[in-house]
Amino acid sequence: xxxxxxxxxxxxxxxxxxxxxxxxxxxxxxxxxxxxxxxxxxxxxxxxxxxxxxxxxxxxxxxxxxxxxxxxxxxxxxxxxxxxxxxxxxxxxxxxxxxxxxxxxxxxxxxxxxxxxxxxxxxxxxxxxxxxxxxxxxxxxxxxxxxxxxxxxxxxxxxxxxxxxxxxxxxxxxxxxxxxxxxxxxxxxxxxxxxxxxxxxxxxxxxxxxxxxxxxxxxxxxxxxxxxxxxxxxxxxxxxxxxxxxxxxxxxxxxxxxxxxxxxxxxxxxxxxxxxxxxxxxxxxxxxxxxxxxxxxxxxxxxxxxxxxxxxxxxxxxxxxxx
Amino acid sequence: xxxxxxxxxxxxxxxxxxxxxxxxxxxxxxxxxxxxxxxxxxxxxxxxxxxxxxxxxxxxxxxxxxxxxxxxxxxxxxxxxxxxxxxxxxxxxxxxxxxxxxxxxxxxxxxxxxxxxxxxxxxxxxxxxxxxxxxxxxxxxxxxxxxxxxxxxxxxxxxxxxxxxxxxxxxxxxxxxxxxxxxxxxxxxxxxxxxxxxxxxxxxxxxxxxxxxxxxxxxxxxxxxxxxxxxxxxxxxxxxxxxxxxxxxxxxxxxxxxxxxxxxxxxxxxxxxxxxxxxxxxxxxxxxxxxxxxxxx
Numbered sequence: 297x298x299x300x301x302x303x304x305x306x307x308x309x310x311x312x313x314x315x316x317x318x319x320x321x322x323x324x325x326x327x328x329x330x331x332x333x334x335x336x337x338x339x340x341x342x343x344x345x346x347x348x349x350x351x352x353x354x355x356x357x358x359x360x361x362x363x364x365x366x367x368x369x370x371x372x373x374x375x376x377x378x379x380x381x382x383x384x385x386x387x388x389x390x391x392x393x394x395x396x397x398x399x400x401x402x403x404x405x406x407x408x409x410x411x412x413x414x415x416x417x418x419x420x421x422x423x424x425x426x427x428x429x430x431x432x433x434x435x436x437x438x439x440x441x442x443x444x445x446x447x448x449x450x451x452x453x454x455x456x457x458x459x460x461x462x463x464x465x466x467x468x469x470x471x472x473x474x475x476x477x478x479x480x481x482x483x484x485x486x487x488x489x490x491x492x493x494x495x496x497x498x499x500x501x502x503x504x505x506x507x508x509x510x511x512x513x514x515x516x517x518x519x520x521x522x523x524x525x526x527x528x529x530x531x532x533x534x535x536x537x538x539x540x541x542x543x544x545x546x547x548x549x550x551x552x553x554x555x556x557x558x559x560x561x562x563x564x565x566x567x568x569x570x571x572x573x574x575x576x577x578x579x580x581x582x583x584x585x586x587x588x589x590x591x592x593x594x595x596x597x598x599x600x601x602x603x604x605x606x607x608x609x610x611x612x613x614x615x616x617x618x619x
Numbered sequence: 620x621x622x623x624x625x626x627x628x629x630x631x632x633x634x635x636x637x638x639x640x641x642x643x644x645x646x647x648x649x650x651x652x653x654x655x656x657x658x659x660x661x662x663x664x665x666x667x668x669x670x671x672x673x674x675x676x677x678x679x680x681x682x683x684x685x686x687x688x689x690x691x692x693x694x695x696x697x698x699x700x701x702x703x704x705x706x707x708x709x710x711x712x713x714x715x716x717x718x719x720x721x722x723x724x725x726x727x728x729x730x731x732x733x734x735x736x737x738x739x740x741x742x743x744x745x746x747x748x749x750x751x752x753x754x755x756x757x758x759x760x761x762x763x764x765x766x767x768x769x770x771x772x773x774x775x776x777x778x779x780x781x782x783x784x785x786x787x788x789x790x791x792x793x794x795x796x797x798x799x800x801x802x803x804x805x806x807x808x809x810x811x812x813x814x815x816x817x818x819x820x821x822x823x824x825x826x827x828x829x830x831x832x833x834x835x836x837x838x839x840x841x842x843x844x845x846x847x848x849x850x851x852x853x854x855x856x857x858x859x860x861x862x863x864x865x866x867x868x869x870x871x872x873x874x875x876x877x878x879x880x881x882x883x884x885x886x887x888x889x890x891x892x893x894x895x896x897x898x899x900x901x902x903x904x905x906x907x908x909x910x911x912x913x914x915x916x
Contacts, residue, residue, distance in 0.1 A: 460895075462854045463888055466876050548734050552858070555736050556873050575740045575862065579747050589737040596732035 343533065346609040353605020359598040363591070367413040376404035378411035378565060390583055397583040399573070409587050412567040415560060416547050417595065419481055423546035426485040428539040431492035436523050438493075439500025450497070453490045461487035462549070466558045477560055484546055492538045499531050533610040540603035544596045551592060567592045622647040622673055622879045645671040647881050660885065670882040672875075678886050681871070686890065688763055689867035692786055692856050693894070700791040700852075701845065704798025709834060711799065712806035723799060730796030735855040739789040739862040746785055760785050761864045786863045790855045794848070801844050805837040839910045846902035853891055 337345070347353055374395065376382065381401055382394070390397045396405035438449035465483060472479045503509060504527070512522050528535070547567075553559035554568025562569065567588045574585025622645075626638045642648035646659050663670050669678035707727075711720040730738070746758040759765065759782045764775075809815060810833060818828045857869030864870070868887050875883035907913045 460850065460888065460891060462857075463872065463884075463891065466873070467884060470876065544732070551734055552736065552854070555734075555858070556861070556876075558876065571737060571740070575736070579744060582744060585737075585740060589740070592737065593729065593733050596734075597728060600728065600732055 339533075343606075343609045347605055350605040350608060352601050353609070356598040356601035356605065359594060360602065363413065363595055363598065364417060367410055367417055370410040370413075371407060374404065374406055376407040378403070378407040379563060380404060380407070389581075396587045397581075399584060400577070405583060405587060408565050408570055409567075409591060412565045412570045412588060413591050413595070415477075415564065415566040416551060416568070416592070419477070419484070419550050419566070420543040420547035420595075420599070422481045423484045423488060423550075424539040424543035426481070427489035427542050427546070428492060428535055430485065431489040431496055431538070432528055432535060434489070435493035435496025436500045436527055439497045440504055440519065440523055440527065446497075449493070453493050456487065456490045459487070462552070465549075465553055466556065469553060469558045477564065480550075480559060484549060488542050488546060488549075492542070495534070495538075496531065499534065500527055503527050503530055533606075537603055537606050537610065540599060540606060544599040544603065547592070547596055547599070621649065622881060623649055624879055625673060641675075645673060645675060645882065647673070660882070664889070669886045672883050673878055673880045678882060682868075682886060682890075685866055685868050685871055688865055689856060689860070689869060689890075691783070692790070692859065692865065692867060693852065695783065696787050696790040696856065697794060697845075697849070697852055699787060700794025701798055701841075703791070704795040705802045705838070705841065707795060707799035708802025709806050709829075709837075711803045712810060712837075713829065715807065720803075723803075727796040727800050730792050731800070733793070734858075735789060735793055736858045736862060738792055739786070739859055742785050742789055743862070757781070758785055763865050786859045786865060789859045789863070790852060793855060794852060797848055797851075798841065798844070802837065802841060805840050806833065809833050809837045835909060839906060842902040842906040842909065845905070846899045849898035850895055853894060 371377070376394070381403055382398060388394060388398045390405075394404050394406065396409055398404060399408070434449050434453070438446040465487060469480060469483060472483075509522060509526055512526055513519075517525075550559055551566060551568030551571070554566045555572040557569070557572065560566040560569055570588035571585045571592070574581075574588065577584060622642060623638065626633050626641065639648060639650065643651070646656055646663075648656070660670060667679070669682060672678055672681070707723050711723045714720045743760045746760050749758060750756055759778075763779070763782050765778055765782075770778075815828055815832055818832045819825070823831075853869070856867065857872065859865070860867040860870040861873055868890050871883060872887035874880075875887065
């Protein structure tokens with residue numbers, strides 16, 4: 297009796313369902329409760345509607361929004377700037393003048409944390425956008441053009457994949473000591489896009505065979521336009537999810553590198569450098585690192601919850617199947 | 620990296636010729652063409668010689684000591700992390716949407732959002748509180764053994780364990796969270812499958828179906844994640860070593876970047892590469908053990 301189990305599909309991270317139209321029609325039909333007068337929802341509306349039903353995802357958006365507001369409004373609420381030194385308060389615990397306490401040399405921890413939060417948020421978002429864009433361009437051109445373009449692009453991807461990103465970044469970034477932190481953002485992006493590009497490549501390979509792409513090609517639409525107008529929009533949901541996930545990963549990578557002093561350089565601060573400065577005396581003066589660390593955890597948590605909710609909203613089967 | 624900078628900033632200034640001589644001695648002279656230096660380095664590696672540090676010490680000796688430290692941390696951490704992660708994942712999948720499953724999910728999300736260095740510092744802080752509360756040194760948070768400790772073997776062993784607990788926890792907690800998520804979704808996939816129903820229908824006990832047919836199948840994709848997450852684990856171990864001042868390979872790497880020591884950075888990177896290769900190999904072997912279809916011949 298052969299009872300050898302048939303093993304189901306083992307791909308854990310399935311790319312988002314490409315063809316939303318049928319599913320959208322079905323889902324829209326159910327959601328409208330039989331109201332036949334209702335117009336068909338666009339895919340974006342549908343995803344947003346499903347997303348709104350996800351309480352954790354909405355919570356994540358609210359928290360992230362609040363963090364943003366705090367990071368940019370917060371510095372104006374206090375009289376201290378992150379570079380100011382209060383000679384009357386060295387290493388004071390949180391009080392009404394210094395909400396999060398002060399450091400060894402009298403810097404206001406609240407102002408510093410806000411500044412660090414700003415930096416980490418901006419870096420995370422920029423890396424998310426840049427790396428997903430690189431991945432989209434490289435992956436889509438590789439899949440669409442095939443032949444030598446594909447070979448070159450995939451070779452670059454494999455080359456970057458085997459490089460240990462943390463080690464390489466740690467070696468390169470001290471060389472950027474004097475240049476702008478935007479270079480650091482670029483470096484982070486260069487090491488974050490590879491896996492995404494592989495997925496986009498395979499998505500493009502299947503999209504390329506679809507009728508609307510054929511039609512566009514036979515009508516003489518230039519390849520660049522086909523990729524930009526027909527191929528990439530059809531994987532928009534995947535791109536958005538991926539950008540979200542990359543934001544979380546980038547923030548962790550950035551703070552990690554900054555922790556060792558390989559990332560954001562003083563006098564500028566990021567959450568990573570703040571935690572690093574705090575750890576030396578963390579055991580006796582916990583306010584030096586607790587706030588920065590707390591904000592970091594809350595931020596990454598919010599981003600990952602949003603990413604999860606987005607994936608569920610775009611691909612409802614993934615919820616039914618996996619959670 | 621510029622090892623030369625180490626000497627240029629010295630006061631009184633060192634004559635250029637002696638800097639060159641010194642750099643030549645350790646094969647880190649940037650005036651020698653890079654391919655020539657690489658040739659010297661690679662032929663040294665072929666003979667099992669990793670060269671000299673910027674302080675003209677033998678890398679081999681230092682490496683012998685540090686490799687052991689790092690391997691102990693990685694081995695205990697990954698075994699601990701994999702076992703508990705898989706257990707938590709299975710537990711959560713079998714009790715889907717119950718209180719315990721939700722608790723595990725929340726824990727996993729929090730741990731995945733927490734960088735290792737923050738976990739490590741929090742653990743250190745917690746250990747300090749615990750020690751103060753009990754008035755005894757239960758957990759140590761610096762170094763891998765107490766300095767100058769003497770005593771019988773059990774005492775020495777206990778001392779090592781006391782030092783090992785926190786760093787291991789620091790890297791294992793993240794691993795547990797990661798594995799529990801993957802294991803949970805893999806297990807849920809399997810639990811919904813037809814063959815599991817068949818297995819139950821032919822009269823196997825619930826326990827036997829879950830562990831023999833369910834868990835074994837659900838473990839197969841985990842081998843891939845094991846190979847993938849090993850790189851993350853090594854980076855995590857780097858933080859852990861630095862924070863708990865363990866003299867391991869990761870801490871050495873960070874040190875070498877600060878000291879602009881090319882040879883040490885190369886040696887530690889090589890070590891990492893070998894580890895990653897080995898872990899991928901191990902993952903393939905595990906996969907072959909678990910999945911009969913992979914075995915050929």
